[in-house]
Structure formats: structure tokens, C-alpha cells
Amino acid sequence: MLTPLHKQLLNDFQRDxxxxxxxxxxxxxxxxxxxxxxxxxxxxxxxxxxxxxxxxIIPPNHIGVSTLVAMAVPEAQLQAVADKISAYPEINHNYEREHRFNLWFVAIASDAAHLNAVITAIEQECGYRCLQLPLLDDFFIDLGFKLDMSHA
Amino acid sequence: MPDSSLFAENLLDARDRQLLEQVQLGLPICSRPYSAIGDNIDMPEAEVIERLTRLKQQGLIKRMGVIVKHQQLGYRANAMIVWNVPDDLIKQLGGHISRFSFVTLCYQRPRQPEWPYNLYCMIHGKDKVTVLAQLDQLNNACGLLNFEREILFSRRCFKQRGALYQSKPWALAHG
Known part of the structure; x- marks a missing residue:
């Protein structure tokens, strides 16, 4: 059960x-x-x-290079493919989403050559194409997330 | 990749990197957390604070504070919304979208074959119904109704961590 102090700490100290x-x-x-x-x-x-x-919180692409990747994987193979991808240390987020492109992950590496090598290795190991969607511009000023905890 | 990445690399020295690797793992919950962080890398407390202050001023730390777990706090619906908007409008639209409190990320990414979308935003909401209502609000207020779009709710999370690349555990906002 969250006390008023818990809620205040969660909401008011996400930045600064x-x-x-x-x-x-x-x-x-x-x-x-x-x-x-x-x-x-x-x-x-x-x-x-x-x-x-x-x-x-460190903005993307300021340290190392990274890309968002989308992959279309048959449902029956999704868990197995996801597990193979998660095993790479260069992968941080790896999610299933409700779409034909159903596997979404973020790869980060020290430089572009390393990143390309990881993407190529994943494509060869899994047998599906990686749709590479690197960040071009970030419009969001991250001030933290205002929580509605009226029912928490 | 944006040119700013090269620029940013040059702003960081080896000690900054060591410090970020440490502090990225999480500040200890004790009376003198910066002193404890410094002990791990043989850096005085004052220098830890001075370097972190500079990194924040330079924008290499976007924000510093409590990082909440949305899911655990009852925000169980996570949607990625993508639009195909004209390139010359994207900055203006991205800026407008970012002003809504329920939006947690807003990015431009390149279009690809079979994937015509260039504008992305993320909404964390209590449930799907709430998120869809928030998306309606966003589409109306920002004039996005006429653009091709899709909404992708997340299902299973296979991997999520702040610790990232080899010995460099960077917590990126979202690659």
C-alpha cells in the first residue's frame, strides 16, 4: 500500500x-x-x-550508436526467436507488439560497424529481415511521468 | 546517426564514462550516495557531484531522479503510435505531441520499404480504453486525423534492462 510519502517521492523527484x-x-x-x-x-x-x-536518463545516440529494429515473425516461432535475440548483450529492450511486425527490439553498440555486425548476425541466426529504424530526431523533453495515483 | 553523437563523445572524458557507468546502476539509498559512488571508482565526492552537474548542464544527462516502473504502478497498456506525416511538418507536430502529459516519448525515424511511418510516440496508460481515448484527443488536438497511422500495443516483454552494452550499462531513453 502506497503512503502519501511514497506517492510524493514517486511523483516529485523524477527530475532535478x-x-x-x-x-x-x-x-x-x-x-x-x-x-x-x-x-x-x-x-x-x-x-x-x-x-x-x-x-x-541519457538521451539515445549520445553515447554509442543504437537503432530500433522491427521483425515479422510467425507466431509459433516468436518465443524462440525472441530468446535468441535477447541473448545478445547488445540488445536492451525486446517486446512483442500487436502487429504483423510483432517483434520490436533496441540494439546498442560502441560504433556503427559493431551495430551492423550485430544486426547481420541476428538476421542470419533467426532467418528474418531486420527493419532498421534508427532515431533521427527526438522531440520529447523528458520531464518524468506524472502519475495518477488516486486509486493506487 | 545525428552529428550530435560525435560532438557528445568529445565532451566525455574517460572519468566521465566511468562515473556514468557507476551512477547508471542506480544511486545507493544511504546518507552520502555520491560519496559511495565515488568510492567505487576512486573519485572524491565533490568531483562526483561536480561532474554530474556538468553532464546535466551539457544535456548528456537528460534528467536525474527516481525512475518509476509504469507497469507496477498500474499503467498496464503501452502503445506505440506511428504516423506518416509530411517531412516539413514533422518538427511542429512532434513538438505539439510532446506537450501532452500522457506522452512518454516522441521520435522521428526513417521510413522503410513496407513501413511508411516517420513519426512515433509512446503512450503509457492504465488500460487500452484509456489509451485509445488519449490517442483520439491527440489526433484531434494536433491535426493528425488525416495522416496514415497505426497503433501497436505491447504484449509480452522479453527483455528490458537499464544495463546495456557490455561493460557500459547505459540507460537510454529509447534507442
Whole structure:
């Protein structure tokens, strides 16, 4: 069960997390609780899998090169193909979507040659073509995600 | 690839990379988290904070904070919406779409054979009905109704992680 403190920590500190020696104490002071309360509430959220971590979001293609890839795979083979692709360390996201192109994954590598080698290896191993959809422009200013937790 | 990637590479020195690799794994939940991060790479707390502050100013850190798990918080419907819009309108439309609070990503990607779409956005919603209503709102408000489009809801997640490439665990917003 999420307390008001949990909800406040989830909603209000997705960006501009304090870059000071004692960030959790700064947050505690800002919302009028003790540092121990903040540490304990964040530990709860972490233990219950409500947060993936506290840290930075890095924009795509600023470090290394990456591409989104779409693949059309017969339903019966989808799990097996997905497992082969997930086994590559260069793959981070790998999702099924409701479409003829039903497998969507993101490949990231240190440079373009490495990325091409990974895509070629995946095509050869799986036997399906990779539709490469690298990012050209990012319109989104990521300010975090405003949660509606009225029923949470 | 955008030219900015080469530019950004040059802004990072080896110590920045080491620091990002560490902090990317997640800030420890303790009184002096930046000191704890620094201990792992033999960097004083003050330098950790100074470098992270600069990386944020340079835009190499897009945001710094609590990264929530949408799914766990009841946002179970995830839709990728794609449109085929004229290239000369894409910046304006992308900018407009990004202003809606339920939109979590908005990108331009190249068209390909069998795939005519160039504008992408992601909506995380409580359920499909809600997401479809939000998409209606978006299509009406941004003047997107006349453009060819598709909506792709996610089904199974086979792999998702912040830790990425070999020893460089970058959490990208979305490749």
C-alpha cells in the first residue's frame, strides 16, 4: 500500500534530484519529514519493484550508436526467436507488439560497424529481415511521468 | 546517426564514462550516495557531484531522479503510435505531441520499404480504453486525423534492462 510519502517521492523527484552531498536529507527537508523516513520509504519502493532505480536518463545516440529494429515473425516461432535475440548483450529492450511486425527490439553498440555486425548476425541466426529504424530526431523533453495515483 | 553523437563523445572524458557507468546502476539509498559512488571508482565526492552537474548542464544527462516502473504502478497498456506525416511538418507536430502529459516519448525515424511511418510516440496508460481515448484527443488536438497511422500495443516483454552494452550499462531513453 502506497503512503502519501511514497506517492510524493514517486511523483516529485523524477527530475532535478539534488546534486548535493546529502540529497536524501535535502528532499526530507523540502517535504518536512526526516532523512530516515525518506531512506526507508525509497527502500520500500525499491524492494516492492515500484522504481527501477534512482539515476540518470541519457538521451539515445549520445553515447554509442543504437537503432530500433522491427521483425515479422510467425507466431509459433516468436518465443524462440525472441530468446535468441535477447541473448545478445547488445540488445536492451525486446517486446512483442500487436502487429504483423510483432517483434520490436533496441540494439546498442560502441560504433556503427559493431551495430551492423550485430544486426547481420541476428538476421542470419533467426532467418528474418531486420527493419532498421534508427532515431533521427527526438522531440520529447523528458520531464518524468506524472502519475495518477488516486486509486493506487 | 545525428552529428550530435560525435560532438557528445568529445565532451566525455574517460572519468566521465566511468562515473556514468557507476551512477547508471542506480544511486545507493544511504546518507552520502555520491560519496559511495565515488568510492567505487576512486573519485572524491565533490568531483562526483561536480561532474554530474556538468553532464546535466551539457544535456548528456537528460534528467536525474527516481525512475518509476509504469507497469507496477498500474499503467498496464503501452502503445506505440506511428504516423506518416509530411517531412516539413514533422518538427511542429512532434513538438505539439510532446506537450501532452500522457506522452512518454516522441521520435522521428526513417521510413522503410513496407513501413511508411516517420513519426512515433509512446503512450503509457492504465488500460487500452484509456489509451485509445488519449490517442483520439491527440489526433484531434494536433491535426493528425488525416495522416496514415497505426497503433501497436505491447504484449509480452522479453527483455528490458537499464544495463546495456557490455561493460557500459547505459540507460537510454529509447534507442
Amino acid at each position: 534530484f539534488p546534486l548535493s552531498p546529502t540529497p536524501y536529507r535535502d528532499i526530507a527537508e523540502a517535504i518536512g519529514v526526516s532523512e530516515a523516513d525518506v531512506l526507508s520509504a525509497l527502500s520500500d519502493l525499491n524492494a516492492n519493484n515500484f522504481i527501477s532505480r534512482i539515476g540518470p
